[in-house]
Amino acid sequence: MSNLILETRKLTKEFKGFTAVDAVDLQVQRGHIHALIGPNGAGKTTCFNLLTKFLTPTRGQILFNGIDITGEKPAQIARRGVIRSFQISAVFPHLTVLENVRIGLQRFTGTSYHFWKGLGGLHRLDGRALELLELVDLRDMADARAADLPYGRKRALEIATTMAMEPELMLLDEPTQGMGHEDVDRVTALIKRVAQGRTVLMVEHNMKVISSIADRITVLARGAVLAEGDYATVSRHPRVLEAYMGSEAAELQGAH
Amino acid sequence: QVSGDVIKIGIITDMSSVYADIDGAGGVEAIKMAIADMKGQAAGKKIELVFADHQNKADVAASKAREWFDTQGLDLLIGGTNSGTSLAMAKVAAEKKKPFISIGAGTSRLTNEDCTPYTIHYAYDTVALANGTGAAVTKAGGKTWFFLTADYAFGTSLQADTSAVVTKAGGQVLGSVKHPLNASDFSSFLLQAQSSKAQILGLANAGGDTINAVKAANEFGITKTMKLAGLLMFINDVHSLGLKTTEGMYLTDSWYWNQSPEARAWSRRFFEKMKRMPSSLQAADYSAVTHYLKAVEAIKSDDGDKVMAQMKATPVNDFYTKATIRKEDGRAVHDMFLLQVKSQKESTEPWDYFKVVTRIPGEEAFTKLADSKCPLVKK
Amino acid sequence: MNKKPLGYAALFVAVALLPLLGVYPIFVMKVMCYALFACAFNLLIGFTGLLSFGHAAFLGAAAYGAGHALKVWGFPPLLGIAFGTLMAALAGLAFGLLAIRRSGIYFAMITLALAQMLFFYFLQAPFTGGEDGLQSVPRGSLLGIDLENDTALYYLVLAIFVFGFWLIYRTVHSPFGQVLTSIRENEARATSLGYDAARFKLLAFVLSAALAGLAGATKTLVLGFATLTDAIWTTSGLVILMTLVGGMGTMVGPIVGALVIIALENKIGDLGQWLAGVTGIQWFTGLGESVSLVTGLIFIVCVLAFRRGLVGEAGALWERLRKPANAR
Amino acid sequence: MSDFFGVPLPALLGQLLLGLVNGSFYAMLSLGLAVIFGMLNIINFAHGALYMMGAFLAWMGLEYLGINYWAMLLLAPLIVGAFGLLIERLLLQWLYKLDHLYGLLLTFGITLVIEGVFRSFYGVGGQPYQVPDALSGATNLGFMILPNYRAWVVVASLVVCLGVWVVIEKTSLGATLRAGTENPRLVQAFGVNVPRLVSLTYAGGVALAAFAGVLAAPILQVNSLMGSNLIITVFAVVVIGGMGSILGSILTGLGLGLVEGLTKVFYPEASNTVVFVIMALVLLVRPAGLFGKEK
Amino acid sequence: MAGYALEIKGLQAWYGESHILHGIDLAVPQGQVLTLLGRNGAGRTTTLRAIMGLTDRRSGSIKVHGQESVRLPTHRIARLGLGYCPEERGIFASLSTEENLRLPPALKGGRGKVMSEDEIYAMFPNLSERRHSPGTRLSGGEQQMLAVARILRTGADILLLDEISEGLAPVIVQALARMITALKAQGFTIVMVEQNFRFAAPLADHFVVMEHGQVVESFTAAQLDGKRALLDELLSV
Ligand SMILES: Nc1ncnc2c1ncn2[C@@H]1O[C@H](COP(=O)(O)OP(=O)(O)OP(=O)(O)O)[C@@H](O)[C@H]1O
Ligand SMILES: Nc1ncnc2c1ncn2[C@@H]1O[C@H](COP(=O)(O)OP(=O)(O)OP(=O)(O)O)[C@@H](O)[C@H]1O
Numbered sequence A: 001m002s003n004l005i006l007e008t009r010k011l012t013k014e015f016k017g018f019t020a021v022d023a024v025d026l027q028v029q030r031g032h033i034h035a036l037i038g039p040n041g042a043g044k045t046t047c048f049n050l051l052t053k054f055l056t057p058t059r060g061q062i063l064f065n066g067i068d069i070t071g072e073k074p075a076q077i078a079r080r081g082v083i084r085s086f087q088i089s090a091v092f093p094h095l096t097v098l099e100n101v102r103i104g105l106q107r108f109t110g111t112s113y114h115f116w117k118g119l120g121g122l123h124r125l126d127g128r129a130l131e132l133l134e135l136v137d138l139r140d141m142a143d144a145r146a147a148d149l150p151y152g153r154k155r156a157l158e159i160a161t162t163m164a165m166e167p168e169l170m171l172l173d174e175p176t177q178g179m180g181h182e183d184v185d186r187v188t189a190l191i192k193r194v195a196q197g198r199t200v201l202m203v204e205h206n207m208k209v210i211s212s213i214a215d216r217i218t219v220l221a222r223g224a225v226l227a228e229g230d231y232a233t234v235s236r237h238p239r240v241l242e243a244y245m246g247s248e249a250a251e252l253q254g255a256h
Numbered sequence B: 001q002v003s004g005d006v007i008k009i010g011i012i013t014d015m016s017s018v019y020a021d022i023d024g025a026g027g028v029e030a031i032k033m034a035i036a037d038m039k040g041q042a043a044g045k046k047i048e049l050v051f052a053d054h055q056n057k058a059d060v061a062a063s064k065a066r067e068w069f070d071t072q073g074l075d076l077l078i079g080g081t082n083s084g085t086s087l088a089m090a091k092v093a094a095e096k097k098k099p100f101i102s103i104g105a106g107t108s109r110l111t112n113e114d115c116t117p118y119t120i121h122y123a124y125d126t127v128a129l130a131n132g133t134g135a136a137v138t139k140a141g142g143k144t145w146f147f148l149t150a151d152y153a154f155g156t157s158l159q160a161d162t163s164a165v166v167t168k169a170g171g172q173v174l175g176s177v178k179h180p181l182n183a184s185d186f187s188s189f190l191l192q193a194q195s196s197k198a199q200i201l202g203l204a205n206a207g208g209d210t211i212n213a214v215k216a217a218n219e220f221g222i223t224k225t226m227k228l229a230g231l232l233m234f235i236n237d238v239h240s241l242g243l244k245t246t247e248g249m250y251l252t253d254s255w256y257w258n259q260s261p262e263a264r265a266w267s268r269r270f271f272e273k274m275k276r277m278p279s280s281l282q283a284a285d286y287s288a289v290t291h292y293l294k295a296v297e298a299i300k301s302d303d304g305d306k307v308m309a310q311m312k313a314t315p316v317n318d319f320y321t322k323a324t325i326r327k328e329d330g331r332a333v334h335d336m337f338l339l340q341v342k343s344q345k346e347s348t349e350p351w352d353y354f355k356v357v358t359r360i361p362g363e364e365a366f367t368k369l370a371d372s373k374c375p376l377v378k379k
Numbered sequence C: 001m002n003k004k005p006l007g008y009a010a011l012f013v014a015v016a017l018l019p020l021l022g023v024y025p026i027f028v029m030k031v032m033c034y035a036l037f038a039c040a041f042n043l044l045i046g047f048t049g050l051l052s053f054g055h056a057a058f059l060g061a062a063a064y065g066a067g068h069a070l071k072v073w074g075f076p077p078l079l080g081i082a083f084g085t086l087m088a089a090l091a092g093l094a095f096g097l098l099a100i101r102r103s104g105i106y107f108a109m110i111t112l113a114l115a116q117m118l119f120f121y122f123l124q125a126p127f128t129g130g131e132d133g134l135q136s137v138p139r140g141s142l143l144g145i146d147l148e149n150d151t152a153l154y155y156l157v158l159a160i161f162v163f164g165f166w167l168i169y170r171t172v173h174s175p176f177g178q179v180l181t182s183i184r185e186n187e188a189r190a191t192s193l194g195y196d197a198a199r200f201k202l203l204a205f206v207l208s209a210a211l212a213g214l215a216g217a218t219k220t221l222v223l224g225f226a227t228l229t230d231a232i233w234t235t236s237g238l239v240i241l242m243t244l245v246g247g248m249g250t251m252v253g254p255i256v257g258a259l260v261i262i263a264l265e266n267k268i269g270d271l272g273q274w275l276a277g278v279t280g281i282q283w284f285t286g287l288g289e290s291v292s293l294v295t296g297l298i299f300i301v302c303v304l305a306f307r308r309g310l311v312g313e314a315g316a317l318w319e320r321l322r323k324p325a326n327a328r
Numbered sequence D: 001m002s003d004f005f006g007v008p009l010p011a012l013l014g015q016l017l018l019g020l021v022n023g024s025f026y027a028m029l030s031l032g033l034a035v036i037f038g039m040l041n042i043i044n045f046a047h048g049a050l051y052m053m054g055a056f057l058a059w060m061g062l063e064y065l066g067i068n069y070w071a072m073l074l075l076a077p078l079i080v081g082a083f084g085l086l087i088e089r090l091l092l093q094w095l096y097k098l099d100h101l102y103g104l105l106l107t108f109g110i111t112l113v114i115e116g117v118f119r120s121f122y123g124v125g126g127q128p129y130q131v132p133d134a135l136s137g138a139t140n141l142g143f144m145i146l147p148n149y150r151a152w153v154v155v156a157s158l159v160v161c162l163g164v165w166v167v168i169e170k171t172s173l174g175a176t177l178r179a180g181t182e183n184p185r186l187v188q189a190f191g192v193n194v195p196r197l198v199s200l201t202y203a204g205g206v207a208l209a210a211f212a213g214v215l216a217a218p219i220l221q222v223n224s225l226m227g228s229n230l231i232i233t234v235f236a237v238v239v240i241g242g243m244g245s246i247l248g249s250i251l252t253g254l255g256l257g258l259v260e261g262l263t264k265v266f267y268p269e270a271s272n273t274v275v276f277v278i279m280a281l282v283l284l285v286r287p288a289g290l291f292g293k294e295k
Numbered sequence E: 001m002a003g004y005a006l007e008i009k010g011l012q013a014w015y016g017e018s019h020i021l022h023g024i025d026l027a028v029p030q031g032q033v034l035t036l037l038g039r040n041g042a043g044r045t046t047t048l049r050a051i052m053g054l055t056d057r058r059s060g061s062i063k064v065h066g067q068e069s070v071r072l073p074t075h076r077i078a079r080l081g082l083g084y085c086p087e088e089r090g091i092f093a094s095l096s097t098e099e100n101l102r103l104p105p106a107l108k109g110g111r112g113k114v115m116s117e118d119e120i121y122a123m124f125p126n127l128s129e130r131r132h133s134p135g136t137r138l139s140g141g142e143q144q145m146l147a148v149a150r151i152l153r154t155g156a157d158i159l160l161l162d163e164i165s166e167g168l169a170p171v172i173v174q175a176l177a178r179m180i181t182a183l184k185a186q187g188f189t190i191v192m193v194e195q196n197f198r199f200a201a202p203l204a205d206h207f208v209v210m211e212h213g214q215v216v217e218s219f220t221a222a223q224l225d226g227k228r229a230l231l232d233e234l235l236s237v
């Protein structure tokens, strides 16, 4: 099977008035960490919302492993193994850290509609849950309420929960947003670790993060793809430089 | 031997809604007068009165009654206006084996399908109304009828009983439309009535509903094409509608404040307290309670069965009426009056609204024992 | 944690003893029915965040269903109740399928409107007896015990109540309950984990409706009638109030709420009389007829001042008291 | 030809007129709800109660102070508007940061209180209010009798609705309002006192309800429950219309009134339920409502 | 000290829980132009929004014409004489171009020059052509012009401009550049957020470079040349 895990064809989203995402052809290689960058309002989050069907595309196609999933419901897509995180942290605040992860694991037990069963059955999942927490070194906080975690740790928990779904493709929207430096490095490392054997598509503003872990980068500007390639290519790409700092700087670049 | 050493009388009636005028607070006042006239005592025991508003909800009435019987040792239950509530209360009273006197309710079911050994239906019923107004209007030439009916027990009974009378008198019923109790706007129902092209619009409702129906009928000029027959109207309704709109209308009632010197005398006393003339129901409240207390006095007991027997054994004879209470079904049989609303110039003093057209003997007014559908009546 | 069961047991014993202590059984049974009703409602608002403004519809549907089955078809008590409950569940399914399509305020308005539609149907349908309602529904007898005897009935009702409450407790502490919580806390996230939020909400809605039905059917058996009051919108408002006062999303809150509100409704008249007595203001005597005035005020106070309700606030207080304790 | 599908023409037209009258009440109320919702994101349950209050004020004005209909038609909305201002400042404004549901609950509580107060004084029986002399009587159009007052109600409410529409669509105040519903924070960043704007919007919305109330007083019995009976239907209307556009809610209101009227002619039993049935159908095919914006 | 139109000390700001600004210090003298530079997500927009009181939470000190404003509600802040042109432009869909233009009321506190509509239409001819079409039907460029034009009518004398050059054709960018010089000449104080360094460089008197919600560099136009290398390193993608 092809090594393209995700592909969009002429993906477009129009909100009445203007076009937030404009005929985007995105191609994500299996096993890559693929970064999506661009100014605020470039359409990154909207892209994610389209890929996970939180928004319905105005035009265009989405293919996952070659299958057209444009028509499917968010939950279906998630069950296919496309799991996203959100720009603003998304944990279940009043559940414990452990329960947060367990919610993810629980889906595979097929007991989710069993309102007459006790919780006993779920405790069998605790082992796996703890492993995952280990991965994001949250194990020691397993019984804390998620709400009580510091912001940075929440993002980590979020990733652990995402991992619980055994995702084939992870979509991370600004995983380091609003974090202090130490947290940023932690999460960066974490992403690198969890990316083993899966594919990650992430929105990120922090170039340090991107340069250190991204295999491939797509630059969005005003909804359209501006440039694509690895960090070296993109960071030298004149149009990108134009968009980011104006060509004087580009000349500077050329200078040395 | 008087239970709990007090004689506890309770009245549950409409104190806040469409029927509040014709019974309500006035009814309670009348009962207080009755108790006062007994010096607050019967069989040497103190008399206490409790009252409640059933808001025209059968369930409220029933659970209130049950609670009073269970927790307060109620001895006599008076049922105010609204047939639905009375039917419900009758069941409870029967279950508790305590006397229940229904004053304000119209439905003839109380002494027919739903009769009990503990129910007395005191003032009037839909059959009597039908035999009064219904017959009179049909005889006066109103051959085709259409009914505007309050959508609950009373309305249905009244329509059924009147229809029977009308057809018997050679008239014809073209149809009917039901309206909710305490309806806010009658115009659309009236338009339905109008398209029936009947001569007579029979108002099988009461109190505020009748008043509003009459108003709307005038507004839409229906009174030009149809003649209104208020099947149950009280002096209060005429009072608030004014003689101008009601002049010449027929109505049937068990009592009229101006019908006799005794009546006038009592009414004056009532007027002192309530600043308006009593309706027949309020007079009946007084009469009924007095009758009960006399019975208790006579047998020195408030035991349900004994008092019932005593009340049925002794005829009523007071300013309100001369009546006998039928042993079998508890129907108080007394004369009824077919009244007609005076014109403005005929009316000489305030509240002088009616002239008596005919006096209908009790035997003709109410269901004959032979025709009774009451299971207790042996045939 | 493990103190909870004891607490419930104690509560149970206390309630079981009440009639022996001469408390008016009908009153307690009424409270139990409304408490169950409130718990059912709470299952929805407290654990899915969906505010149904039409729960009276289910109370009514079951009340009439049971009433008809018991009176006209002569069903035995339990079967009658079961039938009523089924009716409510079906109504719940129908409402749910429509209302789940919108959320938040719209959900509230839609449920309210649908309930009103059902109300008008009940008003006109022949089998409900319209304004008069279904009167004198027989209680029948169970295992040879005549339920016309209040005490006998009392323990049946208690049993039903306990069963209902247990079922709710179970639901909340079940895998299903976990998913519900997650959906309430962050629907988008739950969906992104592959849970079809709409389906879960629908099931929760039907469950809640069915339990509300159980309460309604039992109420009919106790009071012996089913009337429009069961289905009217103010009843929907009442159950919201009970839950709000007791504490949304708490287990026992709705029970407390129901007790408080019912007691209030019963006693408000006397309260008014008393106030009129002491203040000499005649107006107070009318208080009995305008319960809504008082309930409304409570509503406002609850929404503005303590949204967590009696139980919720008590719990919070308790937390605050022992937090520093175990900090050391 | 005085028949129409076996229905006498006068009856048919009569019912349509009544439908139109009800429709104009629906329109005015749902309009007010929509305007308020736009700015406050609150569904104002108390709308019905304030409508009732308007009617009662008219009645009380006449009963106690002898102020005539026309004066009250102006005064009642002002008084109720001021009252609304009070409600918004004292109660509602504390809820804006919370879940919108609390707004619904609070206004529901307010409804109960208002109704309770009037009920404790006047019971639930209707208080009669005479049609003002200028409009009493009816005009015989030959094919039907048209009560002047009902005609006036339709005209008056149409004028008011259109007036509101003009204000919101064509004036600078309206522009600020529309902008405010789109992005209040930014509008405030331009120096507009949005909080005050919000208060005034609420006041205006409820004044509209009061106006409708005064119009209704002579037709319907002035009765402490008249509001709550109406408001639920209006909610259904709002769900059908979808609160998307001003014009939308006006049209939906009138349209449903007419539909009700027709049902009264051809299938009276359903006249109470028809609006709700339509709502159910709309929800199936277009959950956001006829004029609502898809989310 | 006096003369500062805008003086910010230790400004912190949050969106919900995420802590975006960690203590910003800025000071803009009356009638001068300051440019905020930085990579995406550095927190420049947030800085402007925080000044206007549009972030969920903020702390520190923001003096406008010497008057403390962190505790004021947004509209009161604006009335101190601030005009804000947001990054997302904030053109109202339900308003026509003209209505959008007339939306912001004249500011009582504003001491800046009030431009008449004619002057504005003269400055942006496209707008006068499209004056009756709904705001969001305008092209991105026109929307940007409208967003700027809008705040010139109000008498605000401190303008906060967030990436006004973004997505505009070179000609228009030059027009904007001329406009800003003109405005500066008329005594407006301006804070700009800019990606387009070439656009910003000649206009600004002061440069501030931000990173992760902090000020990492701050220098005047005079020092610009000396800082190029540093800038390159700080801003390079
Ligand atoms: N529901 C919506 N309705 C209208 N416009 C929207 C909607 N959601 C997003 N937009 C617009 O679409 C554009 C892209 O938004 P998006 O959130 O995708 O940007 P982004 O690249 O994620 O920016 P950031 O880096 O700030 O997250 C923005 O101009 C935004 O205003
Ligand atoms: N509404 C919001 N909620 C949460 N986080 C936000 C929000 N808006 C912006 N952010 C985050 O705050 C950080 C700073 O954003 P800001 O827009 O200030 O960056 P910027 O310097 O203006 O970059 P750009 O040039 O892309 O506008 C970014 O991580 C962004 O994702």
Ligand SMILES: [Mg+2]
Binding pocket: A044, A045, A046, A087, A173
């Ligand atoms: Mg984004």
Ligand SMILES: [Mg+2]
Binding pocket: A040, E044, E045, E046, E087, E162, E193
């Ligand atoms: Mg920015």
